[in-house]
Amino acid sequence: MDQHQKAQALVERFLSYLAITSQSDPKVKTIPSTEGQWNMARVLEAGLRHFGLENVHVDEHANVTGFLPGTVKGVPSVGFVAHMDTVDVGLSPEIHPQVIEYKGGDVCLNAEKDIWIRLADHPELAQYKGQDIIFTDGTSVLGADNKAGVTNVMTMLEILITEKVPHGDIYIAFVPDEETGLRGAKLLDLERFKPDFAYTIDGGCLGELVYETYNAAEVHFDIVGVTTHPCAAKGVLVNPLLIATDLINNFSRLETPENTDERDGYFWFKNMQGNPARASVQLNIRDFDNKRFEERKAYVRSVLEVLRQRYPKAKIEATIDDIYSNISGSLGEDRLPIDLMYEALAALGIKDNTVAMRGGTDGSALTARGLVTPNYFTGAHNPHGYAEFMPIDSFVASLDVTLKIIELITQKKA
Numbered sequence: 001m002d003q004h005q006k007a008q009a010l011v012e013r014f015l016s017y018l019a020i021t022s023q024s025d026p027k028v029k030t031i032p033s034t035e036g037q038w039n040m041a042r043v044l045e046a047g048l049r050h051f052g053l054e055n056v057h058v059d060e061h062a063n064v065t066g067f068l069p070g071t072v073k074g075v076p077s078v079g080f081v082a083h084m085d086t087v088d089v090g091l092s093p094e095i096h097p098q099v100i101e102y103k104g105g106d107v108c109l110n111a112e113k114d115i116w117i118r119l120a121d122h123p124e125l126a127q128y129k130g131q132d133i134i135f136t137d138g139t140s141v142l143g144a145d146n147k148a149g150v151t152n153v154m155t156m157l158e159i160l161i162t163e164k165v166p167h168g169d170i171y172i173a174f175v176p177d178e179e180t181g182l183r184g185a186k187l188l189d190l191e192r193f194k195p196d197f198a199y200t201i202d203g204g205c206l207g208e209l210v211y212e213t214y215n216a217a218e219v220h221f222d223i224v225g226v227t228t229h230p231c232a233a234k235g236v237l238v239n240p241l242l243i244a245t246d247l248i249n250n251f252s253r254l255e256t257p258e259n260t261d262e263r264d265g266y267f268w269f270k271n272m273q274g275n276p277a278r279a280s281v282q283l284n285i286r287d288f289d290n291k292r293f294e295e296r297k298a299y300v301r302s303v304l305e306v307l308r309q310r311y312p313k314a315k316i317e318a319t320i321d322d323i324y325s326n327i328s329g330s331l332g333e334d335r336l337p338i339d340l341m342y343e344a345l346a347a348l349g350i351k352d353n354t355v356a357m358r359g360g361t362d363g364s365a366l367t368a369r370g371l372v373t374p375n376y377f378t379g380a381h382n383p384h385g386y387a388e389f390m391p392i393d394s395f396v397a398s399l400d401v402t403l404k405i406i407e408l409i410t411q412k413k414a
Contacts, residue, residue: 006396014151018143023093024085024179031183032062032176040084044174051157062176063184065192070168072410077169079198081362082149083178087384096137104129109138117387134390142388144380149201156402167406171195178362181323185362197337197372200363204377206394209341211374212356213364215293216323219283219300224315227277238314240279250303263288263356324364337372344404
């Protein structure tokens with residue numbers, strides 16, 4: 001395929017995947033959390049079978065895996081991972097994309113609802129003047145996170161197979177519920193998906209490379225107070241809502257997502273519910289540094305003890321669960337998967353932008369399980385919001401990186 005044909009193939013496939021609603025649901029504990037992810041899994045399973053992959057399998061959690069035997073022997077095997085779910089941020093689960101030639105200035109996404117992307121708020125738009133961009137209609141996320149990654153992988157397979165491109169062994173995995181805690185990747189069968197190393201293709205603008213992510217934990221507080229009629233409340237009533245307020249006030253407002261950047265860690269109070277009898281609070285902990293990460297969890301425990309002493313009649317419990325870990329903390333001396341990303345970008349003339357991701361990928365979970373899995377860009381901007389957009393030229397560049405990595409692997413000895 002030439003570059004124009006790649007763009008056509010990517011856009012057509014991407015739009016077809018966006019038509020399948022597969023938003024995950026953080027409130028549901030089963031995996032996958034939504035029926036839409038099963039629908040995506042079935043479509044992708046059929047696609048892998050159509051391309052003739054071997055060992056195509058969908059497990060009970062909708063993890064889809066397949067294997068493409070190499071035409072070049074004696075080289076490392078590689079895996080590609082992309083998640084099928086889109087994020088629930090309170091917007092519509094139905095995605096209505098549109099392709100607009102960006103001519104500069106503000107972009108009207110939805111005239112009826114008067115929804116715009118303002119250049120003043122999103123100056124990154126300016127660099128794409130004159131390019132075709134895939135936008136939302138303002139009522140949902142775009143879902144490039146991560147159906148762009150899924151599209152990249154499937155289009156790569158189409159090119160390898162139809163054009164008989166030389167390649168080593170390639171493993172494929174499409175996983176559910178990344179947005180609810182990397183839950184699909186944590187259950188991925190590494191006896192079926194067993195490359196020497198792998199890549200996620202998930203988020204990031206042109207040139208972005210990630211092999212350092214947050215360590216992440218989630219804390220759930222459960223507070224049970226003492227109820228009584230207000231007329232006889234003195235010395236008896238214990239208000240769990242006020243205890244929850246005291247809990248939150250024990251954490252610095254300077255260590256929140258909106259007040260930190262780059263390599264800063266943070267505490268993020270993400271949810272609070274309550275009534276006169278009971279309250280619950282959800283807290284996310286993030287930090288790149290392992291020592292500081294453990295110190296943050298220790299601080300949570302110390303706050304818990306302070307509150308228990310302050311409110312002895314209340315029952316205050318907390319569970320702290322590690323969600324994922326920093327990819328860089330599990331890297332060994334073999335930097336081949338990292339080096340290949342840089343070599344691919346250099347060969348394609350793409351300037352690399354290495355970032356410490358203030359989040360995590362499925363690669364965070366897989367690397368912690370012993371499968372080194374760094375991440376490179378899809379080309380999209382502004383995930384998890386209505387202003388998410390995908391410049392088509394960057395989309396093609398991401399596919400080119402995938403193909404170049406596969407080409408470079410054929411020149412390496414296993």
